[in-house]
Amino acid sequence: MRGKTFKVVQWVVVVGIVLGLVVSLAACAPEESGAADVVGQGYVSGDGSVQTYDVGEREGPVTVTGTDFEGNSVDTADWAGDVVVVNTWYASCAPCRAEAPDLVELAGSMDGVQFLGINTEDDAGAAQAFQRTFDVPYPSIEDRSGAVIAGLSGVVPLQAVPSTVLLDPEGYVAARVIGQAERSTLEALIDEVLAEAA
Structure with missing residues (x-):
């Protein structure tokens, strides 16, 4: 009888832990943020919601530094002006793969704009394969480690x-897209920030 009671207690504890994890994971993606858990996909996806910030309301300035997958130092301070x-992206993220061609095309066609990826999951092999696939x-x-994202999340x-953040020429946060960024939306946001600078 004691053995059965012990097994029932174990089962109740396991169910309690699982329910606690489900509740805490759901809390990581608040509904008002435009983010939602994608069951079984291993990532939190957003709905493409856009937040823009007027010049006087912008947080920052933000400087992003780190090492790219080729071993080079990257510092957005070098791109002032x-x-x-x-x-943010990683190789097996479906919306990251879907938006990659648009990001690549915009990066190759816009003057006065620098693009930077932040990969949150992959080792160099997976990341470089993604970069080669999408050129x-x-x-x-x-x-x-999450250190770069943590620094951005403070602002x-x-x-x-994926999430996409636009920094104005002084490094202040001008806009944010949670989830897959549509090309037309992103292009319009970039054009708006470029027009402010002009």
């Missing part, structure tokens, strides 16, 4: 991967 588009012309910082909430 340009608009900077920062995009990515801009650097991506390795951030499996602009990033609840999903």
